[in-house]
Amino acid sequence: MGVINMEHHWLPFTNNRLFREEPQMFARAEGVRYWTPEGDELLDGSSGLFCCAAGHGRREIADAVHKQLLELDYTTHFQRAAPVSFELATRVAELLPKGIDRIFFGSSGSEAVDSAIKICLAYHRARGQGQRTRFVSRAWAYHGVNLGGTSLAGMVNNRRDFSGVTCDVVHMRHTWTEEQRFSKGQPETGAELADDLEDICKTYGADTIAGVFVEPIAGSVGTIVPPQGYLQRLREIADKYGLLLIFDEVITGFGRTGSAFAAQEFGITPDIITMAKALTNGAVPMSAVAVKTEIQQAIIDAAEGDRPELFHGYTYSAHPVACAAAIASLDIYRDHGLFERAKAFSPTFLDQVFGLRNLAQVSDLRGYGMISGIQLKPSDKPGLKGSIVQRILFNEGLHVKATGDAIIFAPAFVTTEDELEQMTAILRKVLGRADI
Numbered sequence: 001m002g003v004i005n006m007e008h009h010w011l012p013f014t015n016n017r018l019f020r021e022e023p024q025m026f027a028r029a030e031g032v033r034y035w036t037p038e039g040d041e042l043l044d045g046s047s048g049l050f051c052c053a054a055g056h057g058r059r060e061i062a063d064a065v066h067k068q069l070l071e072l073d074y075t076t077h078f079q080r081a082a083p084v085s086f087e088l089a090t091r092v093a094e095l096l097p098k099g100i101d102r103i104f105f106g107s108s109g110s111e112a113v114d115s116a117i118k119i120c121l122a123y124h125r126a127r128g129q130g131q132r133t134r135f136v137s138r139a140w141a142y143h144g145v146n147l148g149g150t151s152l153a154g155m156v157n158n159r160r161d162f163s164g165v166t167c168d169v170v171h172m173r174h175t176w177t178e179e180q181r182f183s184k185g186q187p188e189t190g191a192e193l194a195d196d197l198e199d200i201c202k203t204y205g206a207d208t209i210a211g212v213f214v215e216p217i218a219g220s221v222g223t224i225v226p227p228q229g230y231l232q233r234l235r236e237i238a239d240k241y242g243l244l245l246i247f248d249e250v251i252t253g254f255g256r257t258g259s260a261f262a263a264q265e266f267g268i269t270p271d272i273i274t275m276a277k278a279l280t281n282g283a284v285p286m287s288a289v290a291v292k293t294e295i296q297q298a299i300i301d302a303a304e305g306d307r308p309e310l311f312h313g314y315t316y317s318a319h320p321v322a323c324a325a326a327i328a329s330l331d332i333y334r335d336h337g338l339f340e341r342a343k344a345f346s347p348t349f350l351d352q353v354f355g356l357r358n359l360a361q362v363s364d365l366r367g368y369g370m371i372s373g374i375q376l377k378p379s380d381k382p383g384l385k386g387s388i389v390q391r392i393l394f395n396e397g398l399h400v401k402a403t404g405d406a407i408i409f410a411p412a413f414v415t416t417e418d419e420l421e422q423m424t425a426i427l428r429k430v431l432g433r434a435d436i
């Protein structure tokens with residue numbers, strides 16, 4: 001492979017200086033494996049970026065994309081449409097909790113979140129409550145990087161440089177507490193942290209608040225699993241004060257918890273669900289916002305004459321090629337029973353993760369379904385251990401996502417027991433080192 005000119009591509013969420021000195025690249029992928037341009041093999045411990053639930057290089061998706069490109073490569077969805085997007089919307093609605101069945105498409109999780117914000121505002125306005133313009137989010141939250149999502153963000157590095165352009169958001173506390181350390185599954189304590197929402201309603205006036213956004217499992221901060229009873233309590237308070245409850249399921253959607261959506265897994269029906277990533281198994285960018293029937297109906301009913309009901313949409317909303325990739329992905333999930341496989345494999349997965357407990361670098365372990373967070377002992381500069389360990393793991397043959405002082409281990413649902421053991425053997429080797 002020739003020399004690569006790395007001057008021009010500005011990598012996202014990357015220390016570009018460091019990367020140019022020591023590039024870590026992938027040139028090929030198949031199943032749960034990546035290969036570098038030099039031909040070195042790595043195991044994929046994070047399903048790409050929690051996208052590739054069915055593993056890499058799925059021929060069914062490639063074939064569907066190829067066929068769609070030749071049949072209808074593009075159409076706008078402003079006053080036009082293609083049958084394929086209606087087919088996909090129906091398939092997605094069938095997987096969702098009953099009643100959440102109106103689907104708006106975008107191309108990224110960030111677009112889904114910002115679309116959900118605008119749908120909330122439009123809904124309240126349509127019902128004569130246009131003064132509800134404030135949102136509630138949570139410390140340590142990640143809701144993408146567009147301006148709405150940046151406003152909701154509770155991870156300091158993702159907000160700090162961008163103040164002044166954000167919308168009005170009040171934050172609840174995050175749900176991790178010291179006594180939850182090394183809880184497997186849902187922690188038993190912490191449900192009362194949901195009462196922050198009630199306090200905010202009383203302090204700011206519930207009638208100024210449009211909705212509350214939460215990740216059912218906070219993924220990007222390092223997998224924070226909701227305490228037992230916490231999400232139920234949020235639902236009750238949102239109902240009491242007329243707030244919309246939005247579950248951001250960009251990571252948890254499509255089987256990661258062992259159910260199609262975390263909403264079903266935890267038995268809570270939100271008003272809106274955002275999703276992306278595994279919708280197309282990561283193969284083509286696509287996201288969606290699913291809303292309750294009556295939310296869409298209220299917005300439709302309020303529209304005057306022939307004008308569009310929602311002045312919002314993207315050039316690539318419901319891109320036919322993305323729709324084809326998504327339908328092929330949903331076919332794979334269904335035909336191979338992959339959500340069921342995620343549920344059945346989860347105890348083995350979590351046992352392997354919790355087997356890392358006594359290693360030199362590990363300070364906490366968390367996990368649910370097929371996602372886990374490994375909290376690392378910080379170095380003298382807190383927040384950097386994750387990326388240091390991530391680089392070492394790469395050189396040892398394992399790709400994972402890092403965040404602050406944590407790594408997120410969330411392999412594909414097709415990972416075999418043997419492959420899982422190979423992955424945890426690498427984790428054991430690296431996290432057992434005292435000298436990092």
Ligand SMILES: Cc1ncc(COP(=O)(O)O)c(C=O)c1O
Nearest residue numbers: 108109110142143144248250251
């Ligand atoms: C919960 C959540 N929301 C939104 C996003 C943003 O998605 P994207 O990177 O596709 O914009 C992410 C990405 O990880 C996410 O985890």
